[in-house]
Amino acid sequence: MNVFLKVALLCSLSVYAWGSEEKLDKVVVEKDLPSIERGAEALMNSCHSCHSLKYIKYRDLIAFGISKQKVDGWRGEQPLDTPLMAQMSEADAEQAFSTKPPDLSLMTKARDGDENYLYSYLLAYYTTAEGVVSNHIFPTTKMPDPLGMSGSPDAAQHAVIEGQARDIVSFLSWAADPHEAERLQLGKYIIGYLLVLTALFYLVKKQIWARLK
Amino acid sequence: MANNIMNWIDERFPLTSFVKHDLTDYPTPRNLSYWWNFGFLAGIVLVLQLITGIFLAMHYKADVAMSFDSIQHIMRDVNYGWLLRYMHATGASAFFFVIFTHMARTLYYGSYRAPRELLWWTGQGLLLLLMATAFMGYLLPWGQMSFWGATVITNLFKATPFIGDQVVIWLRGDYTVGDATLTRFFALHYLMPFVIVGAVVIHLVALHSVKSSNPSGIDLAAKDNIPFHPYFTIKDLYGLGIFLIVYSVFVFFMPNSLMEPANNIPANPMVTPNHIVPEWYFLPFYAILRSVPNMVGGVIAMGLSVMLFAFMPFLDRSRIPGGARYRPFYRLQFYLFLIDMVLLGWVGYVHPTDQTILIGQVATFVYFASFFFVPMISKMEESWLIKRGLPAEVMVLIDSEANEIAKKQLKKNQRNGVQS
Amino acid sequence: MEHENPSGGNRRNFLIQLTSVVGGAGVAAACVPLVSSMNPSSDVLAKAETEVDLTGIPPGGMHTVAWQGKPVFVLHRTPEQIKESQASNGVIDPEADAKRAKNPEWLVVLGVCTHMGCVPNKEGPGWVCHCHGSVYDDSGRVTHGPAPRNLEVPPYHFLSENKLVIGKA
Numbered sequence: 178m179n180v181f182l183k184v185a186l187l188c189s190l191s192v193y194a195w196g197s198e199e200k201l202d203k204v205v206v207e208k209d210l211p212s213i214e215r216g217a218e219a220l221m222n223s224c225h226s227c228h229s230l231k232y233i234k235y236r237d238l239i240a241f242g243i244s245k246q247k248v249d250g251w252r253g254e255q256p257l258d259t260p261l262m263a264q265m266s267e268a269d270a271e272q273a274f275s276t277k278p279p280d281l282s283l284m285t286k287a288r289d290g291d292e293n294y295l296y297s298y299l300l301a302y303y304t305t306a307e308g309v310v311s312n313h314i315f316p317t318t319k320m321p322d323p324l325g326m327s328g329s330p331d332a333a334q335h336a337v338i339e340g341q342a343r344d345i346v347s348f349l350s351w352a353a354d355p356h357e358a359e360r361l362q363l364g365k366y367i368i369g370y371l372l373v374l375t376a377l378f379y380l381v382k383k384q385i386w387a388r389l390k
Numbered sequence: 391m392a393n394n395i396m397n398w399i400d401e402r403f404p405l406t407s408f409v410k411h412d413l414t415d416y417p418t419p420r421n422l423s424y425w426w427n428f429g430f431l432a433g434i435v436l437v438l439q440l441i442t443g444i445f446l447a448m449h450y451k452a453d454v455a456m457s458f459d460s461i462q463h464i465m466r467d468v469n470y471g472w473l474l475r476y477m478h479a480t481g482a483s484a485f486f487f488v489i490f491t492h493m494a495r496t497l498y499y500g501s502y503r504a505p506r507e508l509l510w511w512t513g514q515g516l517l518l519l520l521m522a523t524a525f526m527g528y529l530l531p532w533g534q535m536s537f538w539g540a541t542v543i544t545n546l547f548k549a550t551p552f553i554g555d556q557v558v559i560w561l562r563g564d565y566t567v568g569d570a571t572l573t574r575f576f577a578l579h580y581l582m583p584f585v586i587v588g589a590v591v592i593h594l595v596a597l598h599s600v601k602s603s604n605p606s607g608i609d610l611a612a613k614d615n616i617p618f619h620p621y622f623t624i625k626d627l628y629g630l631g632i633f634l635i636v637y638s639v640f641v642f643f644m645p646n647s648l649m650e651p652a653n654n655i656p657a658n659p660m661v662t663p664n665h666i667v668p669e670w671y672f673l674p675f676y677a678i679l680r681s682v683p684n685m686v687g688g689v690i691a692m693g694l695s696v697m698l699f700a701f702m703p704f705l706d707r708s709r710i711p712g713g714a715r716y717r718p719f720y721r722l723q724f725y726l727f728l729i730d731m732v733l734l735g736w737v738g739y740v741h742p743t744d745q746t747i748l749i750g751q752v753a754t755f756v757y758f759a760s761f762f763f764v765p766m767i768s769k770m771e772e773s774w775l776i777k778r779g780l781p782a783e784v785m786v787l788i789d790s791e792a793n794e795i796a797k798k799q800l801k802k803n804q805r806n807g808v809q810s
Numbered sequence: 811m812e813h814e815n816p817s818g819g820n821r822r823n824f825l826i827q828l829t830s831v832v833g834g835a836g837v838a839a840a841c842v843p844l845v846s847s848m849n850p851s852s853d854v855l856a857k858a859e860t861e862v863d864l865t866g867i868p869p870g871g872m873h874t875v876a877w878q879g880k881p882v883f884v885l886h887r888t889p890e891q892i893k894e895s896q897a898s899n900g901v902i903d904p905e906a907d908a909k910r911a912k913n914p915e916w917l918v919v920l921g922v923c924t925h926m927g928c929v930p931n932k933e934g935p936g937w938v939c940h941c942h943g944s945v946y947d948d949s950g951r952v953t954h955g956p957a958p959r960n961l962e963v964p965p966y967h968f969l970s971e972n973k974l975v976i977g978k979a
Contacts (some may be wrong), residue, residue, distance in 0.1 A: 230460045258856050287654035356472045364642025375631030377829040382624045467851040470843035
């Protein structure tokens, strides 16, 4: 039986290993408001000109706790109920990059590797010997290097860029699953309740079955 | 007062006698193990899926332009919409996990054997209904994996002789999977669960006519049966508690672990994702499909791989009661089969390479061979075990069974003699 | 079957009762998300407040804006209209104009006839509902039946001189 288990385990491990063809950097996704607010700011500066977040509205940002002043700055004259559409029209973007910049609302859930993929991708820009900017993770990407990794940053700049990438990932992780915190909280209560209920069922079962014999 | 009402009803409808006969006093073998909890669990999951599904349908829109957005609307705006959707998506996996366990128990303990063939076959029908329902439900979020999964699976019907292409177009109502396909899948996905409820009733009627099997494989004497209530109601509830804990861990703490990332990208008929995989519960069958080089052959092999279970009552010819309990070879075969399923699942998941294709083909061969050799092995095992000596109670049973058959034969002959 | 007397044992009864209560509470709690999911979703609730820009409405002009899916009349009243409205309290459902208009220059009323829910038309001084012939004055007060009450004033406040928010007082 042990052998069987090992075989099964090996199979499942190889399934898992297959998921990440490229070696992805692991990112710690921060869930706190300051990180997410910084990420929103970085995204508005670096990504929002081409990429939309059509499932997020300005009111959602305020409801989450991002400062109203900042959100008002971003939305300008647009009503609070407007989704975060890209500043550039889709047609213009397609002409400029010969591809449609994807919507970012679900980006951290839409790639193998989730947040790690996005983080690694943002940091994977480099300049080849021929002076062409390319990307290790996604070599055929049409997106220009948003954070400046290809400009051979020094250690201090590097750390800043990594921080920005982490913040952006944190924000997008929230945007992809805005009810996550609520879900984890509720989950704890539900499982606590079920443990109590199951323990009670167990005791009742033991007593009822004791009637036999 | 309550008594009067019950009397009034009982004169017109057999309520009390039904509850007594099929619920409270229903005789159940006292030695059932926890593997016998899974039928009840399947019923509970069915109810959970029905309830969450009905409430999801109040917010879902079956239209290619709106369905992806409506799922996001459910996940973000609807009160507890995320909970309903995660419960429903996880519930599909839970359903298959419970049903597969239920089937594995049936196979291991030989519960499919006479007189429970019809019970087993209605269960087989339920499995097919469940697969169809799950497949159609998976199209509804209208993500990339939804779209391409439905495309591949509807294309299987190309294997229909002569009119394959027309059948595929008829199924889709379009030249590709499109708006017509989505709308009809939604209509049927909403309908099928109620058909399943009906089939479950038939399954239960069959069960209550032959009664539950039990781990010994030998039908118990009346004195070893105990009333279903309260003994098994509470045992089922205890099992339900444990099930709900595991289920909640998935729903609340890892709801995305069973979802493919590609399904978070809206369907795009112009771009196929690099790596199309069905949901985990279809993987072994999908691997069998891919292992046969010929398309029609693959479709037939896949269909057979699901349907073959129905033949088990005929394939298993051993007279030794029960399944694996007294039968070492059968037990070995059972575990080999499980490993083979896991292996096929893995092959179904990975990108096909020469190696995995070869592994898949070997595993497919083993899969079918497992069924093919059952008659021979079961017969050989029987004579080997009888020669080696079986526990006395089992021998008595085999003899008494043989006697009974002889008696029946005799009676039949006599009756025929009288008639002629 | 050897049963004990099923009603024997206080502790068992207590345990079963406790389990029933805990289990029943769980089933009841499980209904909360189901019921709650049928309430207006957050995007519908976001429509609970409507911002109105008043710059485009000339004196004597009226805009109809949607608030929670219902029509709201925003009337920019001229000095004559204000004077006329303040002169009387109405007949069928008497109410002072000062109570109905926070700023006499602007009348904000729900455009739903209090009789059967039709939308009245702006005609002459006030509104006329063509469903059953009710007539309202420039303060939204009913002057001629069958409507029983004056047009309802929704909660609203002025964000600035030219910005009105309907939905919150």
